[in-house]
Amino acid sequence: MTIKDIKNLLDAEVVCGEESLDKEIHSACGSDMMSDVLAYVKNQAVLLTGLLNAQVIRTAEMMDMICVVFVRNKKPTPEMAELAAESGIVILSSPKRMYEACGILYSNGLRGEGEING
Amino acid sequence: MAESLYFEYPVDGENFASAGQASTRVKRNLRELGLDSETIRRVSIAMYEGEINMVIHARGGVAKIEVTDSQIIIILEDKGPGIANIEQAMQEGFSTAPDDVRSLGFGAGMGLPNMKRYTDYMNIDSVVGEGTTITMKVNY
Ligand SMILES: Nc1ncnc2c1ncn2[C@@H]1O[C@H](COP(=O)(O)OP(=O)(O)OP(=O)(O)O)[C@@H](O)[C@H]1O
Ligand SMILES: [Mg+2]
Numbered sequence: 001m002t003i004k005d006i007k008n009l010l011d012a013e014v015v016c017g018e019e020s021l022d023k024e025i026h027s028a029c030g031s032d033m034m035s036d037v038l039a040y041v042k043n044q045a046v047l048l049t050g051l052l053n054a055q056v057i058r059t060a061e062m063m064d065m066i067c068v069v070f071v072r073n074k075k076p077t078p079e080m081a082e083l084a085a086e087s088g089i090v091i092l093s094s095p096k097r098m099y100e101a102c103g104i105l106y107s108n109g110l111r112g113e114g115e116i117n118g
Numbered sequence: 119m120a121e122s123l124y125f126e127y128p129v130d131g132e133n134f135a136s137a138g139q140a141s142t143r144v145k146r147n148l149r150e151l152g153l154d155s156e157t158i159r160r161v162s163i164a165m166y167e168g169e170i171n172m173v174i175h176a177r178g179g180v181a182k183i184e185v186t187d188s189q190i191i192i193i194l195e196d197k198g199p200g201i202a203n204i205e206q207a208m209q210e211g212f213s214t215a216p217d218d219v220r221s222l223g224f225g226a227g228m229g230l231p232n233m234k235r236y237t238d239y240m241n242i243d244s245v246v247g248e249g250t251t252i253t254m255k256v257n258y
Pocket of ligand 1: 036171172175176201207208212214215226227250
């Protein structure tokens with residue numbers, strides 16, 4: 001699926017990266033622990049999280065991820081959005097909760113591949 | 119690359135919001151140098167883990183990165199509390215991070231083992247009460 005499909009499936013708002021919505025996504029992961037993302041995630045391109053700070057964006061950048069989805073309507077600060085825009089990362093903000101958001105994407109065919117806790 | 123390149127960045131220990139800034143800069147520098155993405159990813163993750171450690175455990179320090187024609191050398195120096203038992207600190211799951219660090223998304227005790235996993239060489243030199251110097255090398 002594309003980032004745009006994720007946006008639609010999760011009723012999400014695009015915070016930044018509107019120009020990259022057509023990028024293809026093959027796997028995703030969900031976690032509030034950046035330690036676990038750094039240690040367990042392999043090639044997932046999307047990170048779903050309920051944690052809101054600049055290190056979420058930086059972690060995604062270090063892992064070469066291309067999209068961060070903040071669940072429970074969390075909205076990043078302008079500084080976080082700017083950081084993401086500089087690294088070409090799309091930010092989505094969805095009203096769904098973590099469990100539901102992951103379930104929706106999974107049941108629409110987006111798998112996790114590597115393992116991830118949390 | 120004929121000559122090696124050297125970057126040095128201060129790591130601010132007072133401000134968690136900026137933690138990871140040095141790693142972000144290094145990643146962009148390595149991209150500009152045209153290094154392959156897998157090498158950049160390994161360096162980025164290892165350095166980022168080390169940089170976060172300097173902020174949450176050691177009140178900041180300095181990050182020094184050297185790029186030669188065959189490897190990237192990352193040296194992270196701090197004047198924090200030091201690590202009393204390095205063998206224990208290297209174990210997955212060992213962490214002294216307080217709860218407020220965990221609420222920031224860190225403190226699972228995975229950083230040091232992850233740094234080892236992503237690098238070809240890692241050495242921890244630490245003196246309790248004086249500080250810690252971590253040297254990592256990634257061959258490419
Ligand atoms: N630069 C440092 N100065 C002092 N102590 C450190 C330093 N780096 C690591 N430590 C000690 O080693 C422990 C293990 O570090 P490690 O990076 O593996 O885990 P963590 O930082 O606690 O959690 P995580 O990295 O998963 O977020 C830390 O909890 C801390 O006690
Ligand atoms: Mg750590």
